[in-house]
Amino acid sequence: VRHDATGVDRIGRIVEVEAYDGPSDLASHARFGRTARTAPIFGPAGHLYAYLVYGMYDCLNIVAGPDGSPSAILIRAVEPIAGLDAMRAARLAARRSGARSTFLPPERLASGPGLVGIAFGIDRSWSGVDLLAPDATLRLETAHPADPPLAASGIVATRRIGVEYAGEAWAGRPWRFVVAGNRSVSRPVRS
DNA sequence: GCAAGGATATCG
């Protein structure tokens, strides 16, 4: 994920995601069909779907699947690579008034779905933007040559988090994918 | 352990 609206690139590696698959997936926002909020999910892959959760945090998803097939990938955690000062500044700006700013070690600045939106300064107003456009402000890019792709064996699948409401048939599916041992994930998993 | 926080989908 890269963001350079401020002139300072914020770059990170996605280290934790969850898959949400269409209207039949009772944990997916697509389960209610197409609405004003969820319209981007029903569009082409590679676009952003952002939504507000618990009245406080903006969560980021990457639309997946063919146009008209409402599936998406929730970005649950990102390992900061560059622009950490900008991420810290965004965290200060986003803190609730009256609340103290708590210290977070660098690797934890985006270690949760709500923290990802804060660190990169992305909210619902960004929902629908194309993350694959070369000149986009927020871009999804393949790994840098100096940052080789992870081996599939280093990725662990677990249950999705916070979706018990969907029932065990869906909540029990191993559709959360985590880089094993990575310190930037929301809830560490060992291989 | 739990309050904060506001949009959303659903039900009257």
Add this chain to the structure above:
DNA sequence: GATATCCTTGCA
């Protein structure tokens, strides 16, 4: 229109 619920976080 009212309300229960929500793909969380940072406090007590």
